[in-house]
Amino acid sequence: MAGSVLITGAGSGIGLATARLLAARGYRVHGGVRKGEDAERLRALGVEPLLLDVTREEDLLRAREALREKGLFGLVANAGVAVAGPLELVPPSAFRQALEVNLLGVHATVQAFLPLLRGGRGRVVLMGSVSGLLALPLMGPYAASKFALEALADALRVELKPFGVRVILIEPGSVATPIWERSERAAEGYLLPPPSGTEEVYGRYLEVARRMARRNARRGLPPERVAEAVLHALESPRPRARYLVARRERAWQTLFLRLLPTPLRDQLLARALGV
Numbered sequence: 001m002a003g004s005v006l007i008t009g010a011g012s013g014i015g016l017a018t019a020r021l022l023a024a025r026g027y028r029v030h031g032g033v034r035k036g037e038d039a040e041r042l043r044a045l046g047v048e049p050l051l052l053d054v055t056r057e058e059d060l061l062r063a064r065e066a067l068r069e070k071g072l073f074g075l076v077a078n079a080g081v082a083v084a085g086p087l088e089l090v091p092p093s094a095f096r097q098a099l100e101v102n103l104l105g106v107h108a109t110v111q112a113f114l115p116l117l118r119g120g121r122g123r124v125v126l127m128g129s130v131s132g133l134l135a136l137p138l139m140g141p142y143a144a145s146k147f148a149l150e151a152l153a154d155a156l157r158v159e160l161k162p163f164g165v166r167v168i169l170i171e172p173g174s175v176a177t178p179i180w181e182r183s184e185r186a187a188e189g190y191l192l193p194p195p196s197g198t199e200e201v202y203g204r205y206l207e208v209a210r211r212m213a214r215r216n217a218r219r220g221l222p223p224e225r226v227a228e229a230v231l232h233a234l235e236s237p238r239p240r241a242r243y244l245v246a247r248r249e250r251a252w253q254t255l256f257l258r259l260l261p262t263p264l265r266d267q268l269l270a271r272a273l274g275v
């Protein structure tokens with residue numbers, strides 16, 4: 001069934017692993033990147049790079065024109081950023097960036113490429129997260145963007161049914177990619193200073209956030225596991241609406257915590273995070 005697939009955010013992590021896997025399986029892969037060195041890396045893998053920032057309409061239109069002749073079977077809306085931190089210390093500009101990339105960028109990307117996908121009764125694969133199922137403290141902006149993506153996926157899936165375009169949401173748990181280090185570094189730049197009298201609590205929270213990010217980077221699943229799920233979403237004759245891709249204990253924890261009464265869930269989360 002190999003055809004032409006566009007992956008956004010293909011320069012690193014899950015996007016890169018997916019580009020590598022799909023190219024090896026005979027797909028014609030177009031990888032959205034924002035940096036010249038990422039374009040070179042993709043070319044070496046047999047992937048055709050496209051300069052594409054999903055928050056820039058002109059990039060999306062240019063990319064669509066570049067692909068118009070070649071057609072498109074699959075769109076993997078993968079580009080994303082992890083904006084984290086205690087909500088009182090996250091400036092609106094940083095929160096807005098999470099929504100711009102992880103939510104509005106996905107909508108704009110899908111909108112731009114649907115005319116090409118519709119012709120081939122193609123597939124849209126959206127990169128959600130377990131953070132779209134359970135909001136952990138200190139991950140508020142990221143979780144808000146991924147919860148919203150769940151809503152986008154649910155609406156889009158039904159709306160596109162008459163056109164034969166399937167919409168599949170992948171929900172990875174922690175994956176060992178550069179996103180964690182990037183998020184930590186970015187937060188150092190944008191987080192507001194804690195108001196007077198809150199330094200001790202927020203100091204503790206920030207230490208917990210750092211530990212969580214480092215543990216996720218160290219113990220996360222290999223990105224290739226998520227790439228396999230994307231391949232399945234593109235190839236299965238009857239793909240599911242969503243695929244949770246996580247270590248078994250993380251998957252069960254997430255599903256179990258969602259079912260608990262809120263006060264109990266809050267208590268367990270606070271204890272697990274040491275906050």
Ligand SMILES: NC(=O)c1ccc[n+]([C@@H]2O[C@H](COP(=O)([O-])OP(=O)(O)OC[C@H]3O[C@@H](n4cnc5c(N)ncnc54)[C@H](OP(=O)(O)O)[C@@H]3O)[C@@H](O)[C@H]2O)c1
Pocket residue numbers: 008009010011012013014015032033034035052053054055078079080081082101105127128129130171172173174175176177178179180182216220
């Ligand atoms: N890692 C995890 O634990 C995990 C878990 C669940 C879901 N996810 C999701 O998986 C996706 C990929 O993340 P990853 O873990 O592979 O992290 P990553 O290695 O940091 O990859 C994110 C990619 O998105 C690109 N990107 C960021 N802003 C963009 C924009 N405005 N336009 C186009 N591309 C942009 C980045 O490009 P630049 O290098 O140019 O910034 C990068 O290539 C994200 O949607 C993330 O939320 C990750």
